[in-house]
Amino acid sequence: MAKEAMYKRVGLKEIAQEVGVDVSTVSRALRDDPRVKTETTQVVRRKAHELGYRPNRLARALRGGKTDRVAVLLSPPQVRFASPIFLELLATLDQLLRARSMTLAVFAAHRRDEERDIVRSIVEDRLADAVVIGRTQESDARVRYLLEAGFPFVAFGRTDWPDRHPWVDIDYAKAGRLAIEALMQGKPARISILAAPRGLRFADGYVAGARAAASELGAPDPDAWRIEMTEAAGEELAPGLFRDGPRHAIACIQDSLAFGLYRAAAREGR
Structure with a gap:
């Protein structure tokens, strides 16, 4: 019995009982809802960390369409090697996302002509809430699709439409x-x-x-x-x-x- 309790998943109800607030307050606090006092949010987050709380991402995705996941598309030949710059980008992005209780998902394209289909799958199958792409071309088919779909993304590199989407680049x-x-x-x-x-x-x-x-x-x-x-x-x-x-x-x-x-x-x- 003790072993079963040890591996029992901690939910919002358990945190609410420990802190002495209702479940809805816990839920709002974990989303940084401004309607919750700062002190209460801090207490809830601290207790959630102590109890080892992990959000049920599947349930949230089914309920509200959110996955708390950002996708990164590796373009060929990055499936076989990755530049130091891109590795640093991935490491930093992963660190920032984990600090926000989010995850990073990597998708690899083995051919340039399959990249748009991978991006389309990420969007239509709700595999992530946003996507990061690199190795941009001037008239990039992936960017054109994402703009038409209205899906959040960032390009590591510029395109013909620099005023229509966020991008970062080296000079x-x-x-x-x-x-x-x-x-x-x-x-x-x-x-x-x-x-x-x-x-x-x-x-x-x-x-x-x-x-x-x-x-x-x-x-x-x-x-x-x-x-x-x-x-x-x-x-x-x-x-x-x-x-x-x-x-x-x-x-x-x-x-x-x-x-x-x-x-x-x-x-x-x-």
Whole structure:
């Protein structure tokens, strides 16, 4: 009997009995309802934590359509690797959601052409209350669908509609400029840029910024190699790049590409 009691799920009723308020007050307090006094909310939350209370998300979803879950869509090739920036984004998002008694759900697309269907499933099957997407394109089909559906989302990257939805982004154009400025200190005879495939907004900005800086500084017009941002892609491209000798400077949009170059250089004894 003691073991059964130990694993009994704590509900709103048990918290209400412990605190000495009614169940509706507990429910409101756990939702931070402003109708509940701050002191009462604090007492309820503290007692809920002590008792190990966990909200019944399934019941809430069935009752009010809320899942207390945010979905993140991993675009290919992120199902095989994830950049340090994106890993930090996931870790921070998970921490913030857990502080609000919410959870993070990760959905992985193995092909670009299946991403819109995954997003549609998240929306129509009520798998989450909001979604985070990355690797945005200028006219992004996922963003267009989410805007038409009126579903909450944030894009990690800009689209053609930056005034119609929330987004966060890195200034990749500036990053491209800074990369060329740094490389020019070595007075290279040739410059190559390794960036993600065409159509990805952040990569297009990086290449444009790099080429603008090269033009302003009187540098050779850089070659742009639009490849996936993986170590394998960098390593595969390396032999051709190395043939031009030490005065060939290379700017990589992401560390993983540079790691691939380093691995190839070590193998060739460079």
